[in-house]
Amino acid sequence: AQTVTQSQPEMSVQEAETVTLSCTYDTSESDYYLFWYKQPPSRQMILVIRQEAYKQQNATENRFSVNFQKAAKSFSLKISDSQLGDAAMYFCAYRESGGSNYKLTFGKGTLLTVNP
């Protein structure tokens, strides 16, 4: 079974600084999707960024970017110019690409605090 590991239960960053959240995963598949979700105190799950495994180029969404290392099975999230609104729980998630396995597997999350 696929597993997703987030080794940092908590992280903190100063406003306007850069922070990187780590995620590793275990799979025997060659084609899959990886996601980062943000969960603010409102509890809503918000998709931050998505990466397709067959694409070598790292995904970027404004201040959010990923470092996808397929051979190392690593998928870290970099948040640049951190803002107070970035404070949230962040979850890394994995899903297979083909077949009929549509399940989304989550890591345990990293709680990000942004200090003014």
Add this chain to the structure above:
Amino acid sequence: NAGVTQTPKFQVLKTGQSMTLQCAQDMNHEYMSWYRQDPGMGLRLIHYSVGAGITDQGEVPNGYNVSRSTTEDFPLRLLSAAPSQTSVYFCASSYGTGGGRYGYTFGSGTRLTVV
């Protein structure tokens, strides 16, 4: 607005009571699923469905029951509530083969307390 509607938002149950958490989506998504979120545990899959009439167990199915009679609805039933089922529950849906490309849509969650 299109999306996943999850009700209720909050619920308190007594041990042994039963209840149904409702989930409905209007995006014609084939795939629907239920997760529970507990502190330090992330989101764990309870049950999922890849289409009407088809359901299967996830990682933590004990004490829960599901059915999928229509594409739109995927209710989660707690048969006899236990304090260990105190959690936040999320319903999520996606396209089947396109789910990875188009992403998953989550409901707003249900905070359930069993006393």
